[in-house]
Amino acid sequence: MSPAIIGRGVYEQSLGFNRSPSVDFEIEHVSTHSPSRQPRPLMRRGVSDYANDTLLQTSIATIIAAKARPFAVSGRIPVDPASLTLFFRTKSGITHSLDFPIDVDYDTPPALDVLIAACRPHPQVGEEYGDSDSLFYPTNLPLTTSLELANHPILEAVRNSLFPALPGGHYLHVVRDKLEIVPTGASMNEQAPPGDTRVATVIVTLPVRFRGGALVVHAPEGGEERFQSRGGKSGHMEWAAYLADCTTEVEPVQKGCRITVSYAVHLKTFGPAGVAPDPLIAPSDHFLDNLAPIFNMTRGRMIAFYLTGDYGVNPADVLAESLVPYLKGGDSILYHAVKLYKLSPELRWTAGGYIWPVDRTVECGPEVTDGSPYTGSGRRPLSGVYGGMSYADGGEHIINLQHRVEQSGAIPLAEADIVLLADKDMSGAISKERVPLVSKGLLDKLVVNILLVVYVP
Numbered sequence: 001m002s003p004a005i006i007g008r009g010v011y012e013q014s015l016g017f018n019r020s021p022s023v024d025f026e027i028e029h030v031s032t033h034s035p036s037r038q039p040r041p042l043m044r045r046g047v048s049d050y051a052n053d054t055l056l057q058t059s060i061a062t063i064i065a066a067k068a069r070p071f072a073v074s075g076r077i078p079v080d081p082a083s084l085t086l087f088f089r090t091k092s093g094i095t096h097s098l099d100f101p102i103d104v105d106y107d108t109p110p111a112l113d114v115l116i117a118a119c120r121p122h123p124q125v126g127e128e129y130g131d132s133d134s135l136f137y138p139t140n141l142p143l144t145t146s147l148e149l150a151n152h153p154i155l156e157a158v159r160n161s162l163f164p165a166l167p168g169g170h171y172l173h174v175v176r177d178k179l180e181i182v183p184t185g186a187s188m189n190e191q192a193p194p195g196d197t198r199v200a201t202v203i204v205t206l207p208v209r210f211r212g213g214a215l216v217v218h219a220p221e222g223g224e225e226r227f228q229s230r231g232g233k234s235g236h237m238e239w240a241a242y243l244a245d246c247t248t249e250v251e252p253v254q255k256g257c258r259i260t261v262s263y264a265v266h267l268k269t270f271g272p273a274g275v276a277p278d279p280l281i282a283p284s285d286h287f288l289d290n291l292a293p294i295f296n297m298t299r300g301r302m303i304a305f306y307l308t309g310d311y312g313v314n315p316a317d318v319l320a321e322s323l324v325p326y327l328k329g330g331d332s333i334l335y336h337a338v339k340l341y342k343l344s345p346e347l348r349w350t351a352g353g354y355i356w357p358v359d360r361t362v363e364c365g366p367e368v369t370d371g372s373p374y375t376g377s378g379r380r381p382l383s384g385v386y387g388g389m390s391y392a393d394g395g396e397h398i399i400n401l402q403h404r405v406e407q408s409g410a411i412p413l414a415e416a417d418i419v420l421l422a423d424k425d426m427s428g429a430i431s432k433e434r435v436p437l438v439s440k441g442l443l444d445k446l447v448v449n450i451l452l453v454v455y456v457p
Contacts (some may be wrong), residue, residue: 025352026447072217072225072242073161081207088143090118101207134188137179158241169325174263182258188250198244200265205229205238210256217242283337302418307331307431307450315362315448316435320347345454354410362435364404
């Protein structure tokens, strides 16, 4: 709670804002009319054509398990392989370029021989190195390609497939990892998960023709995915991605040479959430200069601003504070600006002059029935607008709704000792979220706003 304020009336007049905002509840009626529906046709129970029902059930269980938690995905990059060039520098300091596509059965470019000679074998547990081991290009030597993953929606596909529940304010970015070569007759033993901070790995197969050499991805739970490639065909390149806790291996290459470039996918949080936020945006100096006098004049007070964006959530299901990573537009700028002043803003639900605690959702209880003590004259009357119809002070509907919001934990803004900073005429857009509300047997919606509340020491 903020400290007591001396000379409250004089102080608020100097602010030019009304401490007691409009206390009208806004209710939206929901139409009960529903379009006529065609009767659902009767479903006939299908008869399995499989001779072995156990096989069918096993296949269904496997598909459901794979769908529940996908750990690997593959696709194609719509790019002409002839436009790709690989640049690398050897220990001698000479830079080489390798053009694609390549078919080693017809012609082996001299730069490819140099690249293979500069590579090192993968460590083989319990085995000595041989002439047909899988290879990797030393990470301390410069290497780059003309392929830029940012120009293709690979990371968006990875996010949608492997990280569908990733909240707003979180982004994926890649760092080139290493180049690997599996020549004819070689294979790559199962590789342990990398010990860095990556969340996934993307492997791009360069357009060098080969046969065999399928990539096998093993999930920690025991499942596996197998991706077969042939080095790409005209008009596209192939890629695969898998989660960081997976292990991988490459089956023997029967013909040609398998060359891939891997990228480490890292997760980074941009936005206002967290103790040390790392936002992509920065409020302008003009915005901060206009905010400074407000903080100077409201020292020792709890102040609040209305948010203006609509976020499409049900306040009965989520806390207002959970919207922080999803803030957009001016709401995000304001939140960032407050954080830059080393203050601790919080988001809270408000409606009809009431405000909910930061840890409470808007859960309006059942309707007050006849004979309830809350329908008597002991309650403070509250004016409001209900379904577009005006009710006099102390109207039954308003008193009923007042009791229900208080039962859900809301308290009047005046009792919360919060000064609401808004234009005198309340002009401009204000965020509106809606909570289902049953009144007299009909389904209505209580319109709830969002406040950014902060204490200014």
